[in-house]
Amino acid sequence: MAFIIRRRESIILGAAAAAMAMGRAANAQSEIPKADVPAPKLPIEKGATLRLLRPARFVEPDEVIFRANSAKFAKETGVEVKVDFVGWEDIRQQTAVSANTGAGPDIVLGWAEDPHIYADKVVELSDVAEYLGKKYGGWMFLGEKFGKKAKTNNWIGLPMGGTGGPLVYRVSALKEAGYDKVPTTLPDLLKLCQQLQKIKKPAGFALGNAVGDANGFANWMLWAHGGSLVDEDGKVTINSKETVNALNYVKELYPTFIPGTMSWNDISNNRAYASNELFFTANGVSMYFALKNDPATKAIADDTEHALLTQGVASSTPMSATVLNAMVFKHSKFPNAAKAYLAFMMEAEQYDPWLTGCLGYWSHPLNAYDKSKVWSSDPKIAIYRSTMNNRFWSGYKGPITQAAGTVAAEYILVQMFASVAAGQATPADAAKEAERRTRRYYR
Amino acid sequence: MTVATMTDWNRTRIQQGWLARLFDNKAFLIFMCLLPAVGLLTVFLTYPLGLGIWLSFTDTKIGRTGNWIGFENFEYLLEDPQFWTAVFYSVFYTAVATFGKFALGLWLALLLNRHLPMKNLLRAIILLPWIVPTVLSALAFWWIYDPQFSIISYLATDVVGIREKPFDFLSTTWPARWSLIAANIWRGIPFVAISLLAGLQTISPSLYEAALLDGSTAWQRFRYITFPLLLPILAIVMTFSIIFTFTDFQLVYAITRGGPINSTHLMATLAFQRGIAGGELGEGAAIAVAMIPFLVFATLFSYFALARRKWQQGEASD
Numbered sequence: 001m002a003f004i005i006r007r008r009e010s011i012i013l014g015a016a017a018a019a020m021a022m023g024r025a026a027n028a029q030s031e032i033p034k035a036d037v038p039a040p041k042l043p044i045e046k047g048a049t050l051r052l053l054r055p056a057r058f059v060e061p062d063e064v065i066f067r068a069n070s071a072k073f074a075k076e077t078g079v080e081v082k083v084d085f086v087g088w089e090d091i092r093q094q095t096a097v098s099a100n101t102g103a104g105p106d107i108v109l110g111w112a113e114d115p116h117i118y119a120d121k122v123v124e125l126s127d128v129a130e131y132l133g134k135k136y137g138g139w140m141f142l143g144e145k146f147g148k149k150a151k152t153n154n155w156i157g158l159p160m161g162g163t164g165g166p167l168v169y170r171v172s173a174l175k176e177a178g179y180d181k182v183p184t185t186l187p188d189l190l191k192l193c194q195q196l197q198k199i200k201k202p203a204g205f206a207l208g209n210a211v212g213d214a215n216g217f218a219n220w221m222l223w224a225h226g227g228s229l230v231d232e233d234g235k236v237t238i239n240s241k242e243t244v245n246a247l248n249y250v251k252e253l254y255p256t257f258i259p260g261t262m263s264w265n266d267i268s269n270n271r272a273y274a275s276n277e278l279f280f281t282a283n284g285v286s287m288y289f290a291l292k293n294d295p296a297t298k299a300i301a302d303d304t305e306h307a308l309l310t311q312g313v314a315s316s317t318p319m320s321a322t323v324l325n326a327m328v329f330k331h332s333k334f335p336n337a338a339k340a341y342l343a344f345m346m347e348a349e350q351y352d353p354w355l356t357g358c359l360g361y362w363s364h365p366l367n368a369y370d371k372s373k374v375w376s377s378d379p380k381i382a383i384y385r386s387t388m389n390n391r392f393w394s395g396y397k398g399p400i401t402q403a404a405g406t407v408a409a410e411y412i413l414v415q416m417f418a419s420v421a422a423g424q425a426t427p428a429d430a431a432k433e434a435e436r437r438t439r440r441y442y443r
Numbered sequence: 444m445t446v447a448t449m450t451d452w453n454r455t456r457i458q459q460g461w462l463a464r465l466f467d468n469k470a471f472l473i474f475m476c477l478l479p480a481v482g483l484l485t486v487f488l489t490y491p492l493g494l495g496i497w498l499s500f501t502d503t504k505i506g507r508t509g510n511w512i513g514f515e516n517f518e519y520l521l522e523d524p525q526f527w528t529a530v531f532y533s534v535f536y537t538a539v540a541t542f543g544k545f546a547l548g549l550w551l552a553l554l555l556n557r558h559l560p561m562k563n564l565l566r567a568i569i570l571l572p573w574i575v576p577t578v579l580s581a582l583a584f585w586w587i588y589d590p591q592f593s594i595i596s597y598l599a600t601d602v603v604g605i606r607e608k609p610f611d612f613l614s615t616t617w618p619a620r621w622s623l624i625a626a627n628i629w630r631g632i633p634f635v636a637i638s639l640l641a642g643l644q645t646i647s648p649s650l651y652e653a654a655l656l657d658g659s660t661a662w663q664r665f666r667y668i669t670f671p672l673l674l675p676i677l678a679i680v681m682t683f684s685i686i687f688t689f690t691d692f693q694l695v696y697a698i699t700r701g702g703p704i705n706s707t708h709l710m711a712t713l714a715f716q717r718g719i720a721g722g723e724l725g726e727g728a729a730i731a732v733a734m735i736p737f738l739v740f741a742t743l744f745s746y747f748a749l750a751r752r753k754w755q756q757g758e759a760s761d
Contacts, residue, residue, distance in 0.1 A: 093719070096506035100506065117507075209699075258590075259609060259611060260609070262702065262704070263588075263590055263614040263703055402504065402506070402722065405722065406721045409720045409721045410720075418704045424616075424704060433524075
């Protein structure tokens with residue numbers, strides 16, 4: 001649901017054409033390092049045609065370049081690919097129907113855990129994934145995490161990109177509060193937010209039913225205090241002293257926020273930031289581009305910087321990514337064509353223009369694309385480059401299952417934090433309630 | 444000879460085809476005439492309802508067929524504070540919003556029943572909130588209630604200057620609940636007003652004239668003529684209104700999505716949240732099934748408490 005809003009947020013980007021031009025230019029310029037690796041032998045079936053289902057575009061070039069790449073594949077191999085774009089909130093259900101009925105699209109670009117839910121119904125993609133990994137400098141952490149079946153080396157999904165939400169802030173507001181950059185410890189972060197509130201340039205993070213932003217904030221707080229939803233085997237560990245610490249921290253942090261964050265959805269912080277009411281938040285790269293490409297808000301963009309989420313006790317920045325994960329269904333009559341298509345789409349000639357056209361919204365999962373021109377086109381977005389190298393994922397530290405998706409969709413962690421921040425529950429009670437709800441799905 | 448011939452003559456009975464004979468069969472004809480209606484009801488009403496009830500006894504998830512687990516879903520819901528919050532708010536929302544809609548709707552209907560200039564135009568305008576698709580009006584209210592960009596907050600803080608901070612419509616429990624009820628009342632008034640207006644116009648003016656001759660006050664005329672004669676249609680409209688309000692989904696989902704912290708979930712939105720967004724179809728279905736007793740009760744209440752008058756069955760009034 002949040003995803004629609006994300007899309008809407010990006011409609012204001014309005015710079016589709018400019019981005020496309022940028023995409024074409026990057027195609028000519030980017031020097032993506034490639035190793036000399038033979039492509040896997042995938043004899044394309046005779047008379048093959050493919051149907052693909054993917055989430056709707058979030059900026060125009062996302063769709064235009066994707067279609068152009070598919071048309072290029074048809075021209076080179078003779079395999080027509082019919083691409084259907086569906087709403088972000090509908091694709092999961094359509095994937096489920098397709099998986100259960102054994103009919104419908106050959107390929108689905110679904111969300112992170114989807115191939116793992118249908119692990120017995122999807123074609124193994126190890127040959128394609130290993131080839132791409134060798135050719136393009138290896139898969140990044142989240143690429144491998146969401147690609148491989150748990151505890152094996154078998155690839156069942158092919159992550160094509162992921163979007164994360166690091167800190168976005170106004171440099172001038174931080175300066176006024178007495179900071180040059182975002183502090184690296186949690187107590188200092190609290191002090192910064194208190195200071196920002198004092199100078200009436202407040203921080204704000206979603207605590208409402210915002211699938212992307214609010215879950216991002218809740219996970220950050222939990223992970224930065226060393227907590228986790230479940231352990232490596234999927235045993236629920238949310239009711240811990242680390243969680244209680246995180247809850248106590250948010251209880252202190254919340255009063256410094258701009259009013260109304262309890263009712264925020266995914267678009268709210270973008271709007272408040274764009275209207276000079278919010279000065280410190282977390283978001284995907286799209287917000288910065290929206291500001292930059294609109295003359296009315298260009299000044300805000302010039303004053304904007306990005307920073308990694310404050311680490312706390314975590315060993316790296318406690319951020320995950322919303323991963324776009326491709327899968328090929330066993331019911332496809334043309335699995336080789338499907339695999340060849342996915343490999344083709346991930347090759348630099350096709351992938352780099354797409355990555356660039358999407359302004360880096362779908363951060364790349366393969367190391368070599370670090371060199372893509374999109375990341376050096378604007379130094380302020382460089383931080384999004386390594387999104388797929390984050391060491392955290394939705395449902396950390398557990399295996400990738402449907403339950404993790406349900407916990408996020410049910411806002412279990414968000415509501416745990418929100419209930420404490422609103423003073424409706426004690427930290428101990430909130431952690432216990434979250435444990436009760438989480439257990440229901442991890443059984 | 445001639446006579447004999449004539450009596451001998453018999454009109455040849457046309458041998459009817461089996462199809463025609465079949466259609467002459469009364470039982471068959473009834474069956475055939477009912478078939479389209481029964482078919483539609485079965486396919487679009489009975490089957491989904493049955494499927495929903497069946498799902499509520501399974502642990503079906505999106506993407507996985509479930510196993511029969513008996514009452515497990517319901518047992519879990521009984522211990523689930525969120526479910527009880529949703530039950531409480533559904534009942535509260537329905538009760539308060541229905542009361543508000545009827546109080547204001549009846550008032551509006553009485554006003555519109557008078558001879559006003561441009562009566563028809565006024566009546567058409569009144570219907571607007573009802574005609575506008577709910578999602579659109581919900582989006583409008585979403586903006587009106589926005590924590591940062593509310594027009595009401597803007598007027599109060601920047602234009603009139605009576606407040607320092609913007610209003611908190613949606614980010615704490617009770618303000619959010621009342622805000623949604625206000626939106627629902629706004630949307631529901633036209634339906635009630637126009638329906639009751641239709642009822643008012645069936646009341647014969649001679650009754651009022653007679654009452655006036657007897658020297659009645661305005662309140663007496665309302666209490667002893669208008670209200671009792673309006674009661675049958677009031678009962679019907681109230682039944683509909685209660686059902687619509689109790690099963691409301693769009694307003695709540697578009698404005699708060701059940702937040703803050705689940706305090707504004709209605710049973711319908713909670714069922715959707717759990718079943719579709721959360722993927723737990725079985726549990727969502729169980730919540731939806733749990734709405735049925737409430738709806739049956741509300742319907743029976745309206746009928747028996749308000750509409751069961753002897754004169755409605757054609758007997759003399761008490």
